[in-house]
Amino acid sequence: MEFGTGFKLQERQGVWYCVIPGFERTGLVKHGFSTRKGGVSGGRYSTLNLGFKKGDSHQAVMENFLRFCRAVGIGPHNTVFSDQVHGDNVVVVGAKDRGKGAFKESDIRQVDGLITGESQVALVTFYADCVPIFLLDHVRKVIALSHAGWKGTLACIGKKTLEAMHREFGTRPQDCLVGIGPSIGPCCFEVDLPVAQQFVQAFDKYRDIIIKPGFEPGKYYIDLWMANALQLKEAGIPAQNITVSGMCTSCHQDLFFSHRRDKGDTGRMAAILMLEG
Template sequence: MEPFVKQEKEGKPILYTIANWMETYNGLTVGFTSRHGGVSKAPYSTLNCGLHVQDLSEDVVNNRELIAETIGHSFDSFTYAEQVHGKEVIVVSELEKGMGRTSRESAIQAKDAFITNEKGIVLCALFADCVPLFFYDPVKQVVGLAHAGWKGTVLNISMATISSMTHTFGSRPEDIRAAIGPSIGVCCYEVDEVVGERVKELLSVIEIPSEDGLNVLIAKENGKYMLNLQELNRKLLRQAGILSSHIEVTELCTSCSSHTFFSHRKEGGSTGRMMAWIGLS
């Protein structure tokens, strides 16, 4: 069953929430935006959440405010970073709360993963094909969010995030729930030999049997590969100790569904960004 469930209300942004998590765990808000229900003009129409594209800043901030209002959280709690396709994790506290929500200059710098155990903070990250990774420890009451493009994935940002949750808050991997959100699928993600070799190196380092890697990196006759980033991240989550039964994996491809989501690959780079979010109240 698809874990990301469409939430649609008249006059409001269209959102996708991890409904079963929110129904099970009180005070948890978690989900992913669509491209619909905002105020941005083409080619960023309409719910662009990225300040780093050539959209009007006031429209982006307006979109972010509309999302906050729709999910019922104060806009002051929304916290963003400047993402750099790395694997650095930051522990977000009251000091960082609200950073980056209205400008890039005020954002947390050079981070791609975020964890917190403080209520009233909504962690936010931006996507347009890369893989959003969501983490929740219901025992220690810790949430996390990571941005995993191919670079972050081969750097094993999932392991970095889980390790930070473990070392900072005492989380146990077997208690953590994880979800892999809407992103470009193996159906659409062709990569060159350079990327393919980096993925092969990772599979070798983490000792994934070669036959298990066949559904991650599929060779093509033109010398390129189709890359299944969602499945690769699922394998990395398992390697990090997350139970298979605690991993939710979307079937939504941002490229196939570019009518619903922004897709950097499908739209030639001139497009908006979705926002993934997670927080406790």
């Protein structure tokens, strides 16, 4: 693989989460991708469930969220949530939006990508198999998070987020670092023919890399990691600036919630990213 591989798993204050080494080296951001380890939820939500809308106790989820923020070193009231619908809408947020989602009513609707150029504004998106895309323009000091399920991947939300960063802040692709976070891997993301055909149409040039035949007739395995990484490389981000976690949420039941593995009855992880300063 031409892309960098490997997020780093670490523990702080009893909370386990993943970080991107290249992002850490810049000294510009605080960030992380949560696991399911280090919280107070029980049963199928055990233990660090961050899904506020999944039927878990609100008190437990809030405690989990506070623990995650403390571990990463981000003030909880600085956070801004997206309202994910598996689409391709991206918005710019700022200090005026802090607290939306967790602590006050949010007017951010039908949005799967968040961008900011302001410090102390923590972007938050939620996952249970979909692909988290972290973007950092280390020259202009702009950050973004995008939630890329298979529909968002086909809709090119990663590329559209990068284009919005350029449009709003002058971001150049060559100045960006990218992290493709833990999500369902090519080992487990099996689809039927109609979905596979959509990927063939969208990624014809890379079909042999992204799409593999399944073990049953009419079934195929899709590599969402490569699909998103290749989109961003085609948009101008150097391959060496793109890090793929290589961690499958479906395979690692001890570390991650998985919508597909758990048949929808499960918790959520979160990605968080904030400019320091």
